[in-house]
Amino acid sequence: MAITITQSPQVITPSDNPVTWVFESDQTAQVNFYFIVEVQIANPTTFATIERHKIFPEVGNVAHFDASSITERYASVNNRSLNQVLPQVKINIIEYYNGSVGASTLSSVVGIFKSRLKKKAFVNYNSTDYSLLSASGVKFMTFEPRGTLKVKQADLKYLTFINALSVAITSTYKTYTSAGTLVDTQSESLGSGYWNTFSVGIDRLETDLSLSFIGASYYTIEVTSSTGAMEVFRIDLDTSCIYSTATRVHFLNTLGGIDSYTFGLLTREKTEVESFGYERQFGNFNTSNQFVYDVKNGTVIDFLKTSSKSLEVTSDWMKENVQNWLSKELYMSPIVWTEEDAELYRCKVTNKSYDKKIQETDMLFQEIAKIELETETSVNV
DSSP: OOEEEEEOOOSEEETTSOOEEEEEETTTTSTTOEEEEEEEEESSSOEEEEEEEEEOOSBTTEEEEEOHHHHHHHOOOOOSOSSBOOOEEEEEEEEEETTEEEEEEEOOOEEEESOOOOHHHHHHOOGGGTBOSSOSSBOOSOOOOTTOOEEOTTOOOEEEEEOTTOOOEEEEEEEEOTTOOEEEEEEEEEESOSEEEEEOOHHHHHHHHOOOOTTOSEEEEEEEOSSOBBOOEEEEEOOSOOOTTOEEEEEEOTTSOEEEEEEOSEEEEEEEEEEEEEEOOSOEEOTTSOEEOOTTTOSEEEEEEEEEEEEEEEOOOBOHHHHHHHHHHHHTOSOEEEEETTEEEEEEEOOOOOOOOOHHHHOSBOOEEEEEEEEEEOOOO
16 A cells, blocks of 8 residues: 655745645555545644545546645735744645545645745746755845846835745845945844845945945845855945935735835825715704704714825836836735835735836836825714
8 A cells, every 4th residue: 555646846835826746546446545635734843734635536546636725824924024934834645445544645845935926937936946055046036127126225125035944044245336346245144044034225234234335336135055045136226316206115026025116207196085974954952942043053064084095106217127027016916015214004006907018119118006005084073
């Protein structure tokens, strides 16, 4: 009697895409045969059986099980901090036939991060591209076009990476002149957590690490461990003039990281006010029991008002690869923040469609995003 697992999810995989095992048994000809699949979740280290499923062979003696309906409930959204815990999942596969339990086998452990990749991206996803193991050039969790990123002095900026071996991590920051001459180097420990989001904005690096940006045109981030290294991530300093109405947004990307973009050309603000009230009769009794008419009291009464603020933000002119990335990621993101005075405020992007621009036909182009902010409520009278 034997169960063989012939296909497993990647060692680190997005929670909301298929998390699929394929397995077979040499006992499927037995009377009333089926598999029992026990789904076990650990958050962070102690496994517990969450669900049990009855699975019948599909093709000969082979069956499959997709755990994504479970993993999507247990993976947490990126909370913009270091040393976040990734849930882990494994399955125990048990034979059942002739009214009794047969052999069983336990799968390997799979780490899950909160993400739903588009179908093509999921098919092409390779966990080794994003997991800091023994390779160099491992990617950060973003599809942001490399070589296009610029930030201003006070802008917030985040990067996210997976430390698959949970070893000690160091991040080294280097500033350079426009000619490529090194200005300064500073380093910091990022701990040994599994899932990590850290701040790489200029103000933060100057304040916390005393990194010098005097005469610098760009800087790099180099995240390394004893076993591997991330890609060298370059950020250019944006010293251009910017409209006072510019709006910077941050958003959860499809890889589960945090991306950022500044709509630097124009922001139009609109506020809609809604009233809640009633109409009462004209006139009322006074203290002498006389029915009098007093225009000061009126007949139309408001007891509550709400205001809903929205923004229409316009980007500066952008390249094709930036527009294609921004429109796909921002408009499909379920979590968006606006940045104001180094604080993030939750909002909602309401664009219902977007175009993929092409340089040859569209020439220069911009993006206009519509943002809905929080509703404010007056005192209830």
